[in-house]
Amino acid sequence: MSRVVITDMPRAEVLDPQGQAVERALRGLGFDDADRVRVGKRIELDIDGPDPEGAARKMCDALLANPLIEDFHVEVV
Amino acid sequence: MSRVVITDMPRAEVLDPQGQAVERALRGLGFDDADRVRVGKRIELDIDGPDPEGAARKMCDALLANPLIEDFHVEVV
Numbered sequence: 822m823s824r825v826v827i828t829d830m831p832r833a834e835v836l837d838p839q840g841q842a843v844e845r846a847l848r849g850l851g852f853d854d855a856d857r858v859r860v861g862k863r864i865e866l867d868i869d870g871p872d873p874e875g876a877a878r879k880m881c882d883a884l885l886a887n888p889l890i891e892d893f894h895v896e897v898v
Numbered sequence: 899m900s901r902v903v904i905t906d907m908p909r910a911e912v913l914d915p916q917g918q919a920v921e922r923a924l925r926g927l928g929f930d931d932a933d934r935v936r937v938g939k940r941i942e943l944d945i946d947g948p949d950p951e952g953a954a955r956k957m958c959d960a961l962l963a964n965p966l967i968e969d970f971h972v973e974v975v
Contacts, residue, residue, distance in 0.1 A: 822933075828940055843941065843962070850960050854946040854953060856899075863905055863940040864920065869931040876931060883927050885920070 823873040827885060828894040830861035835890045861891070873897050900950040904962060905971040907938035912967045938968070950974050 831837040837859050844858040864885060868876050877895045886893040908914040914936050921935040941962060945953050954972045963970040 830940065830942070846961055847957055852953070852957055855957065856944040858941065858943040861940045863907065863938045864935065865907070866935040867933040876929070880924055880929055880932065884923055
Protein backbone atom coordinates (compact mmCIF):
# COMPACT_ATOMS: atom_id res chain seq x y z
CA MET A 822 0.00 0.00 0.00
CA SER A 823 1.46 3.36 -1.06
CA ARG A 824 0.63 6.96 -0.28
CA VAL A 825 0.33 8.86 -3.54
CA VAL A 826 0.28 12.63 -4.07
CA ILE A 827 -1.38 14.03 -7.18
CA THR A 828 -0.74 17.65 -8.07
CA ASP A 829 -3.19 19.13 -10.53
CA MET A 830 -2.55 22.69 -11.74
CA PRO A 831 -4.11 24.87 -14.45
CA ARG A 832 -1.96 24.73 -17.61
CA ALA A 833 0.37 27.69 -18.07
CA GLU A 834 -1.41 28.93 -21.19
CA VAL A 835 -4.88 28.71 -19.63
CA LEU A 836 -6.56 31.54 -17.75
CA ASP A 837 -6.86 30.79 -14.02
CA PRO A 838 -9.81 32.78 -12.62
CA GLN A 839 -9.33 31.39 -9.11
CA GLY A 840 -5.68 32.45 -9.14
CA GLN A 841 -6.63 35.90 -10.37
CA ALA A 842 -9.24 36.26 -7.63
CA VAL A 843 -6.71 35.25 -4.97
CA GLU A 844 -4.16 37.72 -6.41
CA ARG A 845 -6.69 40.57 -6.29
CA ALA A 846 -7.69 39.64 -2.73
CA LEU A 847 -4.04 39.53 -1.60
CA ARG A 848 -3.40 42.97 -3.09
CA GLY A 849 -6.53 44.29 -1.46
CA LEU A 850 -5.02 43.18 1.86
CA GLY A 851 -1.79 45.03 1.11
CA PHE A 852 0.29 42.13 -0.21
CA ASP A 853 1.53 44.09 -3.24
CA ASP A 854 4.53 41.78 -3.65
CA ALA A 855 2.41 38.79 -4.80
CA ASP A 856 2.30 38.05 -8.51
CA ARG A 857 1.45 35.28 -11.02
CA VAL A 858 -0.78 33.40 -8.57
CA ARG A 859 -2.00 29.96 -9.73
CA VAL A 860 -4.39 27.82 -7.72
CA GLY A 861 -4.65 24.07 -8.22
CA LYS A 862 -5.45 20.88 -6.36
CA ARG A 863 -3.40 18.51 -4.27
CA ILE A 864 -4.93 15.07 -3.79
CA GLU A 865 -3.42 12.52 -1.40
CA LEU A 866 -4.59 8.91 -1.32
CA ASP A 867 -3.61 5.34 -0.48
CA ILE A 868 -3.42 2.99 -3.45
CA ASP A 869 -3.15 -0.75 -3.06
CA GLY A 870 -1.56 -2.85 -5.77
CA PRO A 871 1.70 -3.36 -7.66
CA ASP A 872 1.68 -0.11 -9.71
CA PRO A 873 0.32 2.78 -7.63
CA GLU A 874 1.73 5.42 -10.00
CA GLY A 875 0.06 3.84 -13.03
CA ALA A 876 -3.21 3.46 -11.12
CA ALA A 877 -3.08 7.13 -10.09
CA ARG A 878 -2.53 8.18 -13.71
CA LYS A 879 -5.60 6.17 -14.73
CA MET A 880 -7.61 7.87 -11.97
CA CYS A 881 -6.48 11.27 -13.27
CA ASP A 882 -7.46 10.38 -16.83
CA ALA A 883 -10.84 9.01 -15.72
CA LEU A 884 -11.89 11.54 -13.11
CA LEU A 885 -9.40 13.72 -11.28
CA ALA A 886 -7.86 15.94 -13.96
CA ASN A 887 -9.14 17.74 -17.04
CA PRO A 888 -6.33 17.40 -19.60
CA LEU A 889 -7.68 20.27 -21.70
CA ILE A 890 -6.97 22.85 -19.02
CA GLU A 891 -4.88 21.10 -16.36
CA ASP A 892 -1.50 19.41 -16.04
CA PHE A 893 -1.17 16.73 -13.40
CA HIS A 894 1.84 15.19 -11.70
CA VAL A 895 1.91 11.92 -9.74
CA GLU A 896 4.36 11.17 -6.95
CA VAL A 897 4.56 8.06 -4.75
CA VAL A 898 5.75 9.22 -1.31
CA MET B 899 11.80 37.36 -6.74
CA SER B 900 11.00 33.80 -5.61
CA ARG B 901 8.48 31.20 -6.72
CA VAL B 902 6.65 29.95 -3.64
CA VAL B 903 4.48 26.84 -3.32
CA ILE B 904 1.83 26.74 -0.61
CA THR B 905 0.22 23.40 0.19
CA ASP B 906 -3.01 23.62 2.14
CA MET B 907 -4.63 20.36 3.27
CA PRO B 908 -7.55 19.51 5.57
CA ARG B 909 -6.23 18.62 9.02
CA ALA B 910 -5.99 14.90 9.72
CA GLU B 911 -8.66 14.99 12.43
CA VAL B 912 -11.12 16.98 10.33
CA LEU B 913 -13.73 15.41 8.06
CA ASP B 914 -12.95 16.05 4.37
CA PRO B 915 -16.23 15.92 2.41
CA GLN B 916 -14.49 16.65 -0.90
CA GLY B 917 -12.08 13.77 -0.33
CA GLN B 918 -14.97 11.46 0.57
CA ALA B 919 -16.84 12.46 -2.59
CA VAL B 920 -13.76 11.78 -4.73
CA GLU B 921 -13.27 8.41 -3.03
CA ARG B 922 -16.87 7.40 -3.70
CA ALA B 923 -16.60 8.53 -7.32
CA LEU B 924 -13.36 6.57 -7.81
CA ARG B 925 -14.95 3.42 -6.42
CA GLY B 926 -17.98 3.97 -8.60
CA LEU B 927 -15.58 3.88 -11.57
CA GLY B 928 -14.05 0.61 -10.38
CA PHE B 929 -10.98 1.96 -8.59
CA ASP B 930 -11.52 -0.19 -5.50
CA ASP B 931 -7.87 0.12 -4.48
CA ALA B 932 -8.18 3.84 -3.55
CA ASP B 933 -8.48 4.70 0.12
CA ARG B 934 -8.07 7.61 2.57
CA VAL B 935 -8.48 10.28 -0.11
CA ARG B 936 -7.81 13.87 1.00
CA VAL B 937 -8.26 16.87 -1.27
CA GLY B 938 -6.53 20.18 -0.63
CA LYS B 939 -5.12 23.18 -2.44
CA ARG B 940 -1.80 23.95 -4.04
CA ILE B 941 -1.09 27.64 -4.59
CA GLU B 942 1.94 28.83 -6.57
CA LEU B 943 2.95 32.47 -6.66
CA ASP B 944 5.85 34.88 -7.13
CA ILE B 945 6.79 36.89 -4.07
CA ASP B 946 9.13 39.88 -4.22
CA GLY B 947 11.12 40.89 -1.17
CA PRO B 948 13.75 39.64 1.25
CA ASP B 949 11.63 37.03 3.11
CA PRO B 950 9.29 35.24 0.68
CA GLU B 951 8.59 32.38 3.11
CA GLY B 952 7.59 34.76 5.90
CA ALA B 953 5.44 36.77 3.49
CA ALA B 954 3.72 33.58 2.31
CA ARG B 955 2.98 32.60 5.93
CA LYS B 956 1.39 36.00 6.52
CA MET B 957 -0.73 35.52 3.39
CA CYS B 958 -1.87 32.13 4.68
CA ASP B 959 -2.79 33.60 8.07
CA ALA B 960 -4.64 36.52 6.48
CA LEU B 961 -6.44 34.84 3.60
CA LEU B 962 -5.28 31.57 2.11
CA ALA B 963 -5.68 29.01 4.90
CA ASN B 964 -8.22 28.35 7.62
CA PRO B 965 -6.15 27.23 10.63
CA LEU B 966 -9.18 25.68 12.33
CA ILE B 967 -9.56 23.01 9.68
CA GLU B 968 -6.44 23.19 7.50
CA ASP B 969 -2.68 22.74 7.83
CA PHE B 970 -0.50 24.66 5.41
CA HIS B 971 3.09 24.23 4.32
CA VAL B 972 5.26 26.83 2.57
CA GLU B 973 8.14 25.99 0.26
CA VAL B 974 10.36 28.36 -1.72
CA VAL B 975 11.30 26.58 -4.96
